[in-house]
Amino acid sequence: MKSALLYIFLIPFMFSCGNKMQCERHYLPKGFLGKVTIVYAVKNGQDSIDQNGCIVYHVPKSGLCLSSFKLKSGVADPNKTFLFFECVDSSCATVIREFDYQDYLIDSVHLKGRKFVFFTGSGYKDLDGRSPTYFFEYAVDLGSNHANYGPSYTN
Secondary structure, three states: OHHHHHHHHHHHHHHHHOOEOOOEEEEEEOOOOEEEEEEOOOOOOEOEEOOOOOEEEEOOOOOEEEEOOOOOOOEOOOOOOEEEEEEEOOEEEEEEEEOOHHHHHHOHHHHOOOEEEEEEEEEEEEOOOOOEEEEEEEEEEEHHHHHHHOHHHOO
């Protein structure tokens, strides 16, 4: 009886763990520092998918990126589901990693001048005066500025 109750309790968790988000690749212009806003479900927005099935976003210098894809929720793996690249000339090989405070503490001398991604928020915005649409925001900034992005980046 106890094992049956345990299985009933675990079933929702087993299904939720399999709900992985689709991978995304974000390509940022050379030298970019600042806020990026991805706005979903925009008519005529970006709709590229690479050969690995990952959604591709080419972020303009303004940081505002319009996507034709609808928001899909699920589980994201750090530094795997979302990958960020700085494009220098025709190459977009420079990876910008998600900030991890524990890693930063180990080698802050070398990492304070390196670029990182700081997730800053998500929600709904009314962009066209007719209906709110979902957005996702992050910042690209130097490691030395991590305290500007809230307590989750300082402990």
